[in-house]
Amino acid sequence: MVLLPQSPFNGGVLTWILQGTVPYKEGNELCITKFAVDVPGCDSTGKMKNVGKDEAITNQISFSLYPNPAATQVTLAYTMELEGATLEIYDLTGRSIAKKALSSTDKEVILTVDNYPSGMYMLVVKHASTILWQNKLIIK
Known part of the structure; x- marks a missing residue:
């Protein structure tokens, strides 16, 4: 859009x-x-x-989420030269249900989602107050 x-x-x-x-x-x-x-x-x-520092930072990042839809686990693979970023998972009411620190050296995080009810969730990666990436996740 x-x-x-x-x-x-x-x-x-x-x-x-x-x-x-x-x-x-x-x-x-x-x-x-x-x-x-x-x-x-x-x-x-x-x-x-x-164009400031935040816009320059977003050019140096990439994210990939798979599989989506997911049943038991989902992988977020990323390239990011930042420290201090976090991944947050929100339900459709906007309630934060999980939060995980991301490291620029790890390059991926595997999330276990089999304990979440089936439905749609939002994954958001933030650095300070800047949203770097967001994507919907569907859990079967």
Whole structure:
């Protein structure tokens, strides 16, 4: 998905609201999430201006999650030159259910998921307050 702000936009903090339904008990429940996103502006050539350290860091990372869907375990393979990053697993209500420190020397982490109920989860890798990567995980 590509989001394009309306002109004239010169960067800044945008508030985004995601709305949808999630399975809950015998039916579905409305879920609304509101979050702020700091979006850099562009110069006259269409390139981002004021690219800082966080943007440069994200160019040096890659993540791969397999198998997905998973039944008993899932592997997160990554390339990352950062120390202090964490992997967090969230259920669909947004509740953090697991957290694991990631090391730049390990290059992969294997998660045992057979004790989680079947369903969809979000995996998020953060460094300080910056989200480096996120992906959905489906557990059979």
